[in-house]
Amino acid sequence: MKKIQIAIDGPASSGKSTVAKIIARNLGLIYLDTGAMYRVATLVALQEKTEDASKIIQFIENHPISFANGKNGQEVLVGLDNVTEVIRTNEVTNAVSKISAMVEIREFMVAEQQRIAQKGGIIMDGRDIGTVVLPQANLKIFLVASVDERAERRYKENLSKGIPTDLERLKVEIAERDRKDSTRVVSPLKQAEDAILLDSTGKTIKEIVQFIEEKAKKLM
Ligand code: DC
Numbered sequence: 698m699k700k701i702q703i704a705i706d707g708p709a710s711s712g713k714s715t716v717a718k719i720i721a722r723n724l725g726l727i728y729l730d731t732g733a734m735y736r737v738a739t740l741v742a743l744q745e746k747t748e749d750a751s752k753i754i755q756f757i758e759n760h761p762i763s764f765a766n767g768k769n770g771q772e773v774l775v776g777l778d779n780v781t782e783v784i785r786t787n788e789v790t791n792a793v794s795k796i797s798a799m800v801e802i803r804e805f806m807v808a809e810q811q812r813i814a815q816k817g818g819i820i821m822d823g824r825d826i827g828t829v830v831l832p833q834a835n836l837k838i839f840l841v842a843s844v845d846e847r848a849e850r851r852y853k854e855n856l857s858k859g860i861p862t863d864l865e866r867l868k869v870e871i872a873e874r875d876r877k878d879s880t881r882v883v884s885p886l887k888q889a890e891d892a893i894l895l896d897s898t899g900k901t902i903k904e905i906v907q908f909i910e911e912k913a914k915k916l917m
Pocket of ligand 1: 710826
């Protein structure tokens with residue numbers, strides 16, 4: 698079977714990571730959550746109280762980001778620390794647009810992502826995978842959904858984890874993160890010319906997975 702590269706880009710909470718994880722398992726691909734890597738950089742910035750990109754990078758070079766299979770799915774490690782949950786807190790989420798807009802941080806992360814992609818068949822989700830990280834990807838999907846639906850999904854997810862959340866505030870935050878991610882100068886969130894636009898509003902995860910897998914299997 699051919700080793701394929703699948704790029705899934707799109708705005709926050711459009712379902713990218715959920716579908717990418719399922720497809721990775723079904724098709725035997727490596728799954729790389731690039732958003733988690735920018736979240737780690739943001740966590741480092743907050744914990745080390747610095748916005749100096751070179752200091753953040755140096756910290757990560759000394760405490761490399763790695764992924765492991767845990768009981769509840771993929772876990773994110775920085776050095777030996779398990780940061781899977783702390784990188785999803787509101788504090789990190791609300792600061793991530795600023796840190797992920799830094800050129801040096803992006804160059805560092807893109808190089809890491811490209812290095813990981815050389816290991817074999819891969820499905821990566823993010824904002825700039827089809828445009829910058831894997832411009833040669835065999836299959837590119839740009840996954841979108843309405844702000845209301847995305848906020849409701851995140852709301853339910855938070856409730857199930859016991860995180861108190863205000864739905865209206867979530868809508869404002871999601872729209873604001875979209876705006877920041879799409880208007881930043883370096884690698885803004887943008888559909889690659891050769892990407893397939895897929896709107897997940899009103900669709901089930903299963904339907905989205907099936908659509909992408911059908912296309913992927915033809916390329917393998
Ligand atoms: O997918 P996510 O919400 O976990 O991503 C967190 C942030 O990281 C998001 O606000 C945009 C940024 N990001 C990015 O700039 N480029 C990527 N490839 C992935 C995420």
